[in-house]
Amino acid sequence: MLGIKLDQAGKRYQYEWIFKSLSLDFEPNNRIAVTGSNGSGKSTLLKCVAGLIPFTEGKVSYHLGQTAISEADIFSYLAISAPYMELPEEFTLIELLHFHFKFKNKISNVSIQEMMDIMYLNESKDKQVQFFSSGMKQRLKLGLCFFSDVPLLLLDEPTSNLDQKGVDWYLEMLALYGSSKSILICSNDTREYANCHKIIEMENFKIKRRD
Numbered sequence: 343m344l345g346i347k348l349d350q351a352g353k354r355y356q357y358e359w360i361f362k363s364l365s366l367d368f369e370p371n372n373r374i375a376v377t378g379s380n381g382s383g384k385s386t387l388l389k390c391v392a393g394l395i396p397f398t399e400g401k402v403s404y405h406l407g408q409t410a411i412s413e414a415d416i417f418s419y420l421a422i423s424a425p426y427m428e429l430p431e432e433f434t435l436i437e438l439l440h441f442h443f444k445f446k447n448k449i450s451n452v453s454i455q456e457m458m459d460i461m462y463l464n465e466s467k468d469k470q471v472q473f474f475s476s477g478m479k480q481r482l483k484l485g486l487c488f489f490s491d492v493p494l495l496l497l498d499e500p501t502s503n504l505d506q507k508g509v510d511w512y513l514e515m516l517a518l519y520g521s522s523k524s525i526l527i528c529s530n531d532t533r534e535y536a537n538c539h540k541i542i543e544m545e546n547f548k549i550k551r552r553d
């Protein structure tokens with residue numbers, strides 16, 4: 343059960359503060375939505391939480407039960423689905439799944455064959471990922487997250503490129519495989535973050551201009 347605490351966290355790129363003074367107690371098994379207009383800093387916050395880029399100021403701490411996890415190790419405890427995370431396109435689907443689950447443990451009760459069925463990608467098992475449609479790639483990215491045995495999922499715009507059937511599938515996946523995980527969802531689409539315990543509105547963590 344992974345929890346995260348942010349204490350007065352801030353991120354600046356060059357001279358521009360993207361967010362500042364963000365404190366948050368992300369309790370284990372909670373779902374948190376991060377919302378805000380385009381360019382407000384949702385993806386930046388997700389990348390900082392994932393340890394992909396550093397916060398400029400403030401403190402972040404991670405804990406799994408009573409055990410503290412360092413920023414350097416947090417990557418082993420999470421899975422990310424985001425538009426800017428590329429899939430290895432030269433692999434076929436079946437190769438990619440075997441490759442991915444060499445590095446991440448898979449949840450115990452689902453086989454590789456069942457994963458392909460659940461993502462309704464079985465007919466494309468021998469197709470290279472570069473020839474997948476954008477919706478197929480999105481289901482694959484989400485599937486890789488939900489089928490990974492990690493306590494933290496970071497989902498950036500999870501239903502982008504999905505049609506209505508895909509959106510319904512994502513919500514079903516969230517209910518079936520997301521219930522015992524901590525999940526952070528960056529989104530502007532209320533369908534994507536229904537049932538979140540907290541909403542972080544990025545506009546609240548901007549430096550206010552003086553008139």
Ligand SMILES: Nc1ncnc2c1ncn2[C@@H]1O[C@H](COP(=O)(O)OP(=O)(O)OP(=O)(O)O)[C@@H](O)[C@H]1O
Binds near residue numbers: 355360380381382387
């Ligand atoms: N590496 C970088 N260097 C400088 N500025 C950056 C960098 N990455 C992002 N930014 C800037 O940070 C701001 C926040 O971008 P970010 O992608 O986090 O927003 P977002 O809320 O996720 O946007 P969207 O809804 O459009 O995906 C933007 O002004 C962006 O130009």
